[in-house]
Amino acid sequence: MSDRMHVLQGAMAQLGLNRLPQSLINGQLTDGSSTDITLIDPYTKASICTYADAGVELARLACNAAKESQVVWAKHMSAAVRGQVMQDISRAVLDQAEPLAIIEAIIAGKPIRDCRVEVAKVAEMFAYYAGWADKLHGEVIPVPSGHLNYTQREPLGVVFQITPWNAPIFTAGWQIAPAIATGNGVVIKPSELTPVTTVALVKLAEDAGLPKGLVNVLCGLGPTAGQAAIEHEAVRKVVFVGSPQTGRLVASAAAANLKPCVLELGGKSANIVFADANLEHACLGAQAAIFSAAGQSCVAGSRLLVQQSIHDQFVDMLARGMDKINLGDPLNDATEVGPISNARQFDHVTRMIGLAKNEGATIHSRPEVDDSGYFIAPTLLNNLPNSASPAQQEIFGPVVTAIPFADEADAIALANDTHFGLAGAVWTADVGRAHRMAEAVRAGTFWINSYKAIHVSSPFGGSLNSGFGRSSGTDALMEYTSAKSVWLDSAPTPRIAFGYVP
Ligand code: NAD
Numbered sequence: 001m002s003d004r005m006h007v008l009q010g011a012m013a014q015l016g017l018n019r020l021p022q023s024l025i026n027g028q029l030t031d032g033s034s035t036d037i038t039l040i041d042p043y044t045k046a047s048i049c050t051y052a053d054a055g056v057e058l059a060r061l062a063c064n065a066a067k068e069s070q071v072v073w074a075k076h077m078s079a080a081v082r083g084q085v086m087q088d089i090s091r092a093v094l095d096q097a098e099p100l101a102i103i104e105a106i107i108a109g110k111p112i113r114d115c116r117v118e119v120a121k122v123a124e125m126f127a128y129y130a131g132w133a134d135k136l137h138g139e140v141i142p143v144p145s146g147h148l149n150y151t152q153r154e155p156l157g158v159v160f161q162i163t164p165w166n167a168p169i170f171t172a173g174w175q176i177a178p179a180i181a182t183g184n185g186v187v188i189k190p191s192e193l194t195p196v197t198t199v200a201l202v203k204l205a206e207d208a209g210l211p212k213g214l215v216n217v218l219c220g221l222g223p224t225a226g227q228a229a230i231e232h233e234a235v236r237k238v239v240f241v242g243s244p245q246t247g248r249l250v251a252s253a254a255a256a257n258l259k260p261c262v263l264e265l266g267g268k269s270a271n272i273v274f275a276d277a278n279l280e281h282a283c284l285g286a287q288a289a290i291f292s293a294a295g296q297s298c299v300a301g302s303r304l305l306v307q308q309s310i311h312d313q314f315v316d317m318l319a320r321g322m323d324k325i326n327l328g329d330p331l332n333d334a335t336e337v338g339p340i341s342n343a344r345q346f347d348h349v350t351r352m353i354g355l356a357k358n359e360g361a362t363i364h365s366r367p368e369v370d371d372s373g374y375f376i377a378p379t380l381l382n383n384l385p386n387s388a389s390p391a392q393q394e395i396f397g398p399v400v401t402a403i404p405f406a407d408e409a410d411a412i413a414l415a416n417d418t419h420f421g422l423a424g425a426v427w428t429a430d431v432g433r434a435h436r437m438a439e440a441v442r443a444g445t446f447w448i449n450s451y452k453a454i455h456v457s458s459p460f461g462g463s464l465n466s467g468f469g470r471s472s473g474t475d476a477l478m479e480y481t482s483a484k485s486v487w488l489d490s491a492p493t494p495r496i497a498f499g500y501v502p
Helices: 003-014 055-075 079-095 097-108 112-132 168-181 196-207 222-231 244-256 279-295 308-322 343-358 408-416 431-440 473-479
Strands: 023-025 028-030 036-040 047-052 148-155 158-162 185-189 215-217 235-241 261-264 270-273 303-307 362-365 379-382 399-405 423-427 445-448 481-488
Touching: 003 097, 023 055, 023 196, 055 158, 055 185, 055 215, 055 222, 079 097, 079 112, 079 168, 079 196, 097 112, 097 168, 097 196, 112 168, 112 473, 158 168, 158 222, 168 185, 168 196, 168 235, 168 473, 185 222, 196 215, 222 235, 222 244, 235 244, 244 261, 270 279, 270 408, 279 308, 279 399, 279 423, 303 308, 303 408, 308 379, 308 399, 343 362, 343 379, 343 399, 399 408, 408 431, 423 431, 431 445, 473 481
Parallel strands: 158 185, 158 235, 185 215, 235 261, 270 303, 270 423, 303 399, 379 399, 423 445
Antiparallel strands: 023 028, 023 215, 036 047, 148 481, 362 379
């Protein structure tokens, strides 16, 4: 066994996990019995292990367990106690941060320094929503009839969450924390390519006091385990994080069962640099926007709009900066950018670069990359119009298309000329312009002289092909609850006849 596999198994053993990925159903680590799935180390292309898809039967058991446990969690434990358990989970995640980060770095191929930050953010998510657990108040509404009318926010019951491979533990914490803070049970299906840290997180949570069965993890495939969970009668909402293509399938399956969805999908975000910006800061920002996480980020600044008068100068600065980015082993502290996370994504990014060549792009990239892993060097595409495929389709890799613009109106038109609506940014010294751009660009998140700043307390989501609904902050509390309106008649004689419901 290689050193890397020793390190991986050591980290898994530290978290009480067996060698192969197993689903976590009602507190039990459980093997699947359906199709084989092989995990590949993206840094070496070596096989890590083969495990069996959870399949339809484990999905049924997971939903049943969540249904039963949710009643105890929501009705028989006080909100304050639920918050306390979540604080304990937050501490447990911090205590085990290093093995969690190591597993993520090896299986997802993400630099260990990014993994450490993401694990710390997961702890922060549980602490943040722990604070909300006993602060979900309804309202008293002064209705004209004189009834006492008040609202309560109620948990939905069981929610089903589907997550992608690009930030597995981060996305799991992001969705599980608000769901349980509001009294729901959860079934979560991480990507079949990166399931282990989600299982580890939930196991840690159970060891810290989370009732067994409240959160269940399905290690397996979308069309089998995922579809079965969407259809299960206990599931009241589906929260999907992933590609627009799969999002459409999931939303259709949910709609066929009359279940609501949140869809957190892809993007093609515009990072807009005006001539009056601090160009050094903007250049560092542009690099972080697209090259961190090897561009495998939904909010990646993949379209770099640069004002005509500084376009060539800025693109030169970017090219010099990106050539210095440190590509390498995800386990190495010095690595800034790791490999592409899996073979399918590597093929897609490679194909998109080929397409850019065919469409006439000038390409800047370093020639030498380590082909023992799924590496793609930071790549800059020039001389392409905004209408070209590489500027319109999500590449989800370290590839940026630079596009010149004339003025504000032109920048806004280009920024909004996309089927996505997830994020965007502007770099300028003019405060008024910054506000005008923030208002005009279609995006759920917009940065001014910054990129990729996010926090669990601030809402996140998109429109059009980037999805709908919101995660994070108090918006997530609304997504994971429904309002009940209660009417109490205090009149001396009943006023039933005055009631009016169309
Ligand atoms: P994907 O759509 O291929 O897979 C996402 C999840 O859906 C996986 O768990 C997969 O197993 C599951 N799935 C596949 N088919 C299914 C089916 N028929 N029914 C139910 N589930 C099914 O996405 P990916 O390649 O894993 O992730 C990359 C995508 O995710 C990119 O488009 C990226 O922009 C997006 N993303 C969005 C956000 C956001 O917050 N907006 C965050 C991270 C990633």
